[in-house]
Amino acid sequence: MPRLPPSLIWRARSISPHAATLLPVCRDIPSALTELRWIREHVESTPSPTHPASIRLDQLCKRRGKGIPLQYVLGTQPFGSLELQCRPGVLIPRPEPEAYSTHLGHLLLANPSLIPLPPSKTLRILDFCTGTGCIALLLYSHLSSPSSPLQRLNITGVDISPLAISLSKLNLTHNISLGALAASTQDKSISFIQSSIFSPDWMSEAQDAKCDILISNPPYISPRGFNTDVARSVRNYEPKLAQVPEPQHTHHPYSQKEGVRQEDIFYARLLDIGAVQRPTVMLFETGGMDQAKRVVEMAAEKLGVDEWKMEIWRDWPDGRPEEEEETAMRIDGLGDVKVKGSGHGRSVFIYRRK
Numbered sequence: 348m349p350r351l352p353p354s355l356i357w358r359a360r361s362i363s364p365h366a367a368t369l370l371p372v373c374r375d376i377p378s379a380l381t382e383l384r385w386i387r388e389h390v391e392s393t394p395s396p397t398h399p400a401s402i403r404l405d406q407l408c409k410r411r412g413k414g415i416p417l418q419y420v421l422g423t424q425p426f427g428s429l430e431l432q433c434r435p436g437v438l439i440p441r442p443e444p445e446a447y448s449t450h451l452g453h454l455l456l457a458n459p460s461l462i463p464l465p466p467s468k469t470l471r472i473l474d475f476c477t478g479t480g481c482i483a484l485l486l487y488s489h490l491s492s493p494s495s496p497l498q499r500l501n502i503t504g505v506d507i508s509p510l511a512i513s514l515s516k517l518n519l520t521h522n523i524s525l526g527a528l529a530a531s532t533q534d535k536s537i538s539f540i541q542s543s544i545f546s547p548d549w550m551s552e553a554q555d556a557k558c559d560i561l562i563s564n565p566p567y568i569s570p571r572g573f574n575t576d577v578a579r580s581v582r583n584y585e586p587k588l589a590q591v592p593e594p595q596h597t598h599h600p601y602s603q604k605e606g607v608r609q610e611d612i613f614y615a616r617l618l619d620i621g622a623v624q625r626p627t628v629m630l631f632e633t634g635g636m637d638q639a640k641r642v643v644e645m646a647a648e649k650l651g652v653d654e655w656k657m658e659i660w661r662d663w664p665d666g667r668p669e670e671e672e673e674t675a676m677r678i679d680g681l682g683d684v685k686v687k688g689s690g691h692g693r694s695v696f697i698y699r700r701k
Contacts, residue, residue, distance in 0.1 A: 368412040389421045414580045427485045429522050436510045438589040440481040443662050447694045448482045450664040452489030462627045469499035475563035477504030480515030491535045504539040515539040549620050557624050564632040565613035566592045614642045618649040629697040636692030657697050662690025
């Protein structure tokens with residue numbers, strides 16, 4: 348990262364000492380002033396009986412200036428209509444999962460035939476690697492709304508981290524208290540459980556264990572990519588467990604499968620679960636177009652192409668593609684696979700043919 352010129356630091360200090368404190372991490376004065384405004388608004392909206400506002404502002408700016416993510420400094424992150432609590436040790440929600448979760452919610456509401464359900468049937472959704480609970484909670488907010496045609500809904504968020512499960516439960520109660528979410532009822536509910544995706548329980552063929560939608564934002568970054576491509580603040584402060592799958596030689600027997608890259612281990616496992624659970628829809632976040640293509644190829648091999656259709660969604664699946672962005676990708680054995688939206692390859696959408 349290039350050093351900041353002293354003249355830029357002097358300019359920031361002439362505006363505000365706090366702006367100069369934030370400048371090394373923000374890299375330019377407008378961004379530093381924007382973050383300073385957010386921190387100041389946070390201090391003003393959360394008064395402390397023991398610490399004056401000026402001291403709290405100074406402390407928070409210093410923490411942010413050291414590179415600690417703003418979401419950890421402020422303790423929250425907006426996510427659609429929700430306000431999510433953020434804590435060190437749990438991955439911070441990003442705009443891209445918000446975009447594809449919202450798109451999926453709108454898709455389900457606009458196309459009820461995508462998952463045909465009798466009136467008495469409960470729509471069951473499994474969200475693996477739930478983290479803060481952001482995806483599960485946002486889908487619940489869309490699908491449990493008064494305008495939703497769904498009569499019965501059950502969403503379960505799953506994560507191996509007890510810290511993540513504790514935080515996801517906190518985010519559920521927090522957003523209910525804010526009025527952003529309706530409380531669970533007998534017909535529409537959401538819950539979070541601690542479990543490993545590699546647990547044999549998820550390969551159960553019991554009818555009550557099956558789901559209609561399988562969604563996941565799993566660890567998908569290679570060790571090399573983590574060391575070279577991931578932003579320093581993410582490497583230093585966000586949990587590696589949520590970003591990089593464990594090495595192939597670890598205790599998970601599944602990771603011994605031949606031909607599966609370390610960064611793709613979770614997709615192979617998710618597709619094995621999908622082959623048993625037999626959902627109607629699956630949606631998996633990926634780390635770019637190359638990985639999305641590999642996941643599509645893995646899905647075609649695991650599930651077949653006669654019963655399933657596949658799409659690649661970009662960062663903003665609702666967006667209009669840029670002129671240079673392809674709207675289809677040629678994949679051997681599949682032909683042209685639709686590429687939807689604008690941005691980088693962000694997720695793979697798999698659904699049953701009608």
